Amino acid sequence: MTNITVLKDENLSGAGRVVEREYREVKRWADVGEYVKVTTVAEDYGPAVVDSIGKCTRNDQFDDGSIDTTLTHDSDGFLNTDHTSYVTLEPSDIIRINGARFRMVDRKATVGERVIIIDAKTATDAYRNGNIMTVNRLGNYKDGVYTDETWVFVYRSEYRVLEPVESAESAQQPEPLSAKPAPEQAAEIIAALTTRVASLERRVSLLEVANAKPTPRRADKPASHPSFTKCTIKSPQEIRDDIVKRAKDDVSRLIDEDGFAHRRGGPFNTVVIEEFVVNRGKRTVVVLGFEAYGNRKKRALGFAKCAPGDVFNVWIGKVVALRRALGLEIPEEYVSAPQPTEVRVGDIVKYGASNTARVAAVVADFPFTNLDTRKFTYLSTAISCDASIIDDSRESDSAEPRKEVA
Numbered sequence: 001m002t003n004i005t006v007l008k009d010e011n012l013s014g015a016g017r018v019v020e021r022e023y024r025e026v027k028r029w030a031d032v033g034e035y036v037k038v039t040t041v042a043e044d045y046g047p048a049v050v051d052s053i054g055k056c057t058r059n060d061q062f063d064d065g066s067i068d069t070t071l072t073h074d075s076d077g078f079l080n081t082d083h084t085s086y087v088t089l090e091p092s093d094i095i096r097i098n099g100a101r102f103r104m105v106d107r108k109a110t111v112g113e114r115v116i117i118i119d120a121k122t123a124t125d126a127y128r129n130g131n132i133m134t135v136n137r138l139g140n141y142k143d144g145v146y147t148d149e150t151w152v153f154v155y156r157s158e159y160r161v162l163e164p165v166e167s168a169e170s171a172q173q174p175e176p177l178s179a180k181p182a183p184e185q186a187a188e189i190i191a192a193l194t195t196r197v198a199s200l201e202r203r204v205s206l207l208e209v210a211n212a213k214p215t216p217r218r219a220d221k222p223a224s225h226p227s228f229t230k231c232t233i234k235s236p237q238e239i240r241d242d243i244v245k246r247a248k249d250d251v252s253r254l255i256d257e258d259g260f261a262h263r264r265g266g267p268f269n270t271v272v273i274e275e276f277v278v279n280r281g282k283r284t285v286v287v288l289g290f291e292a293y294g295n296r297k298k299r300a301l302g303f304a305k306c307a308p309g310d311v312f313n314v315w316i317g318k319v320v321a322l323r324r325a326l327g328l329e330i331p332e333e334y335v336s337a338p339q340p341t342e343v344r345v346g347d348i349v350k351y352g353a354s355n356t357a358r359v360a361a362v363v364a365d366f367p368f369t370n371l372d373t374r375k376f377t378y379l380s381t382a383i384s385c386d387a388s389i390i391d392d393s394r395e396s397d398s399a400e401p402r403k404e405v406a
Contacts (some may be wrong), residue, residue, distance in 0.1 A: 005037055005089055006096060007053070007299075010129035012118065018240070019130050023089035030056040035089035038071070043338040053089070065094055094165060097132070100327075104160035108137045109145050112286055112300030115159040127154065132162065134299065164327045193227040236338035240392075242338045254322055260292060263326045271325065276318050280391060285317030287325045301325035311339050312386055314393035326335075339389075343382045346394030351377075351387035359390070 003025040011021035023035060030036045037053050054071035067086075093104045095116070102116075109115050117131045127133065133154070137146040145154050180188070234242075255261045255273050263269040270292040277286040283306035290296045302325025306312040316334055323330050343349060347362045362379040377387075 003087075004052070006094075007035065007089070011132075012095070012116065014128060014130050017130055021098070022092045022094045022101075024089040024092055026090050027084070028088050030086070032056050032058060036067065036069060036086045036088050036204075037089055040085045099163045102162040103165050105163050106263065107161055108156060109159065109303060110284075111135050111138060112302045112303035112321070115145065116162055117154070117158055118160050119158050121155060121158055131302045133159075136299065164324075164329075166329070167382070197345045235341065237341045240338050240340055243333050244296040244313055244315050244392075247313075247315040247334060250319045251315070251322060254326065254328075259289075261289075261322070261326055271301060271327075273301075273318050273322070276314075276321070278314050278317070280312065283312045283317075285314060285320075285321045287321045289314075290327070300395045307335075311390045312390050312393070314391075314395055315336075343379065343387060343389060344392070344394065345379055346392075347382075348391035349377065349382050349387035350390050351385040352383065362387075 005025055006020050007023060009021040011017045012021075021086060025037060034056050035053060036056055037366060038049050038051065040050065049071065052071055054069040056069055057065045058068040058194050099108045104116060104118070113135050115133055115135060117127050117133070120127055120129050120131075135145045140390060142184040145156075145159070167348055188232050236310045259274065260274050261271055261273050271289045271291050273289040275288050277288060278284075279286075286300050288298055289301050290298050302321040302323070304317040304320035304324065306317065316337065320330055320334055340347075343362060345362050345364050349361065349362055350357055350359050352358050358374075358377070360375060360382075361375075362382050363371070363376050365378050365380050381387075
């Protein structure tokens with residue numbers, strides 16, 4: 001595991017605002033301008049300089065990696081040693097704000113997401129580097145955005161999207177493996193390899209299950225025998241059904257009957273969820289609500305968008321958007337669920353030639369009076385035409401309050 005050093009980010013910090021950045025400790029020669037951290041020094045320099053941090057100001061004329069730094073233990077900060085006596089600190093894309101960890105992602109933001117300004121170009125003081133804002137509306141020029149805080153247009157190049165990662169406590173640096181006794185080093189290496197192999201076995205097993213067809217198993221006892229069991233291999237459709245059910249239960253569990261939902265950080269970090277805005281055309285879900293103990297202005301709290309090529313499911317979208325709004329981890333199964341393989345009543349399907357393709361909702365195979373064939377199709381028709389499923393939400397029987405956007 002790579003060791004991490006946390007330093008104040010001077011570019012993003014400001015008056016009353018401290019933003020820290022995580023740096024990876026890398027054993028390589030430092031370049032001018034990079035931070036270095038002393039690990040060992042010659043005896044005449046003493047142990048006081050170990051773990052001290054400075055910037056490389058000049059590579060000296062030797063070829064052993066010795067450098068001049070901003071450290072003050074020497075008149076010019078010269079490290080009279082080779083490159084093995086320090087580590088170079090490489091900035092990562094992870095920052096810390098009030099103990100919470102976020103990854104700065106270089107991509108276009110969506111409504112409801114938070115962004116941090118990293119290269120402010122505004123001619124006014126409407127926002128500065130390090131300001132954190134929530135996206136209220138998308139702009140039409142160069143992927144810019146508008147925010148709740150300023151309503152000022154922010155260019156795409158000025159911000160990074162903040163994605164929550166695990167808590168700072170879980171990222172604390174362990175004792176370096178090299179500092180432990182040899183038997184402990186061997187034990188940790190074996191344990192790590194064992195965990196890695198087990199993880200790979202689970203992934204292979206999931207792939208085999210997702211692609212395998214149920215194979216009948218010959219019973220060695222009559223079906224009436226108590227120990228007789230059916231084949232338990234699940235099809236991709238059954239796996240997806242289970243995931244959608246868990247998504248529904250997850251949404252119900254995270255929001256109480258009064259609409260309150262607790263963010264990570266304690267019971268007073270609470271929001272009121274008012275509605276989910278579902279846009280089937282754009283294949284998005286937005287969570288709308290307000291702070292329970294603060295500004296009660298309704299705004300977008302979380303956002304989810306179906307990946308290109310995936311089948312849209314409103315329940316998976318809701319749970320992803322809700323977990324983002326609450327700063328919770330998103331389980332892998334929600335973003336990598338198998339695609340549906342069986343057309344069912346209530347699905348939205350697409351079929352026909354590409355230039356004349358139809359999109360319709362599937363209904364059961366019993367006669368309808370004046371069935372609008374522009375909007376609906378029979379189940380048997382969808383199956384015979386080998387229709388592609390584009391939406392398997394099938395939520396018409398749900399009492400969940402929602403707002404639909406065409």
